[in-house]
Amino acid sequence: MKCDFCSGILIALFAFAVSCKEDDTATAIQSGHISLSFLHLVDGLPLQKDTLKYINAAGNPYEINQVMYFISDVRLFKSDGSIKIINEWTDIHYVDIDIPATLKWEVYDDISAGSYDSLTFVFGITEEKNKSFLFVNPPEVNMMWPDVLGGGYHYMMINGKWRDTSGFVQNFAFHLGIGQLYKSNVIEVDSIYAFVQNYFSVNLPDSDFTIEKDMKIDIEIVMNIDSWFNTPHIYDHNHWGGAIMQNQPAMQIAKENGYDIFSTGDIQQR
């Protein structure tokens, strides 16, 4: 009887030791880190700001002065079928070509080692999160979208100039955010009867990569700015005018043109 009792204790201790060992193995997660870099091209070359040197598919001579936008809900699709959502610390990232610190997102999340097939993200901010006062500090707060026009924040602001058919250089505010539908096409706040969420998902082409334990990978995300005006719709500034915040058809074209504006640049081990 006494012996049975001792044996029982020994078995229990052994079982405990084995289970501890298994736990230790299980908790040792092999992971690395990624960062996302943002590059902005026009016609395949790095953007040169404030120079009226570009011509879009509609034949508008134009220049770019400012580019600001949000990407959010980045997802990494692993080869084993699992999905890693980047949200442990930040799930929305702001990019501004005039603020170098925003051109690199050092992702806090641990990325488990292995092969990843692709990377997707939301261009803009989803309806669930895009609420007024989400940001209260600059620079993000400067992306505020008026409450009467749907609230929240601009998904994107591209500010620039184009030369119109009369030869005058005019400003354009190619802004994307929550759209509005107006009764009888009367563009007044009181005529708004519905809002349209214009954010969209981007599947970054050729974004597959492999990450090993303690490895750091930098993925370059390239915005081809000229593509906003070219494909699949030709966007003519002379037709749509300078401001499109209250012009849902124009924003719809921008949205549909936006699906293919991003490409993958270099994927480098750091």
Next chain:
Amino acid sequence: MKKGSFLIVLCCVLISLRINAQKTNDTITLETVEITDSLIKRTPFVMAKIDKSQLLSVSVSDIGEYLRKIPNVSGIRKGGGAIDPVVRGFKFSQLNVVMDGGIKIENGCPNRMDPVSSHVEAEDIEKINVIKGPFLLDFGPVLGGVIDLQTEQPCSFQKFELHANALLGYESNWDGQKGHLSVHGGNKKIYFRLNGGFRKYGNYQSGSYDVESATYNSSFKKYNFGAKVGFTLTPKQNILVTFAEVHGRDVLFPALTMDEKSDDTQIMAIDYSAKNISKTIKSFNVKLYRSQVHHIMDNSNRENWSGKQMVADVNAANTGGKAVMEMKFNLHNVTAGLDFENIFKDGTRTMSMQMMGTTSTKKYNLWQEASIQNAGLFARYNTHIRAFVIDFGLRADFNKADSKDTLKIIYNGVDYFNKLNSEFINLSANIGIIRNINKNISMSLAIASGTRSPNMLERYIKLLTIGYDNYDYLGNPQLKPETNYEADLTIKYLNEITGNLYLNGFYSYVNDYISAVLLPSSVVMPATQGVPGVKQFINVDHAIYTGFEMGYTSPQMYKPGGSIVAALTYGFIPTVTKYTITENQVTGATIIKNDALPEIPPFETTINVHYRFLSGKLIPKISYRLVAGQHHVSEASFEPETPGFSLLNVSLVYKVNRTIGITAGINNVFDRSYYEHLNRKIIGTTEKLYEPGRVFHIQINLEI
């Protein structure tokens, strides 16, 4: 104009009262004026006692400012006044600050623009007791210490008498003006005390000794009035009814995101006391009270007001009571009682932003009908056996909290802000033994465990900068109470000829220490402009506070005299997470071992020297304060180091006659530019708020 009228009226009232008093009775009852040192002979723990004469001998703009003169008591400055006391590194609700032995005030401001001590004016104070450590359990749950602010009480007279005290003071630098009038009198059946005062201070300038001085937007206005009426029911029984109001207007805080627009406090209390009821029952006291605070703050004095407005409006109330019975069985003294408090808090913050020609407005709840109830039973036993004095205390609290918040933050399966109610039963106890080695030397050891439940802020605050580190804070309704296990060893040498000396060492182990941790921005974003992120209150395993205090006071029998005090607190936390922040992005986290606790004052010593001329009627004083740099700072909190400094103050106290007393002096004689380690940073900068430069002050005290 108003001020001038007030002074004229005040003088007229005083003159008329003096005439009145002389008519009724030529004998003027003088309060016992006794300068009490900080050595309390019969307690096994350290207790500092300040009486009215000490408060009148200096120019005090704020009680918190005066408390900083006590060894190991410091204060957090955010503006011109309302300095928040810190005792041995313990602060906020870790200290139990009570008024008149039991009245509690729930501060309205989440930024602590109005600590409890700011709701009581220095001129109304008769005595302040500061008990360091969780050794006095009669006033409620306590973790780090008790500050008992005892206001002046009316007293009965055999025949009707009328007396008055008045005070007028001026301080240069910030054009500080203050006035106070107190009228008291009555007969043996009914007696009363009426009091009122004002305080108006402008912006102050820092010193210019070695750098260019800076002017801080630190002005404030306060006024207060109150009445106490006592009734003698029988020679052994009394009832006292108290009503007081304290109002603050346009109180500016350069180290906070907003300024106090108005703060209106009402305090009501009724006390019943019976003495010498029987041979055994020495006294029985019952107190019922209610205090309520309405606090409004905004950023209308800030540059960003035109584009972004913030207004916070908070109502807070504390209703409670206590009953205490003191008994004596031969050499055994027993005190037993119960107390109760119900804290209520409700408040909103309205934010407006102008952008693209439109205005967006949002209203946040800071608290939503949040309440905390605490009911406690306590007992204290004291006796002496031969050369030993034994002191024993016990307390049990039932604490319950709830809120009507609708906010839920659940992210990735973690409840950050969800279940709102909580209940705790907390036990606190202490034992102290004094061994009188001979007639001069005694040694005492006091051991205690004091538990306090989380406060309103720690449980329910929503996204406001309330700490020292410029982060928004989020409450945690599921916080556990924190417990301080403390040991104090004190050696006292008391000698009427050579003076009094004491040395104390303390060690505190705070279990379930309430700290805060940075939350991911994917969980919650800050709601305050200029804030980099959100921290949430959490319990961490433990923190350690240790240190010492020592003091020497010269005997009062000689004309020259003085004192020297020195104190040090050393606090650290064994394990803490430090986040790596690069280009405003959190990119990683590391564990730091034995990191310093933030907001711990450095070592300091003060030497006071005085000489009694004219039988003590004229006393010049010199005070020299030396403060070491604070280099033991929290790495995880990115707390900056603070350089040391020295400071010379001189003053003169002149008691002209029984009626008139004058105090004058110079603070910061050399106009040093300096800041205390606990001073907060100027909002939007990394620069600390400096202390005032040279201040000339004069104060006239009238008493009839």
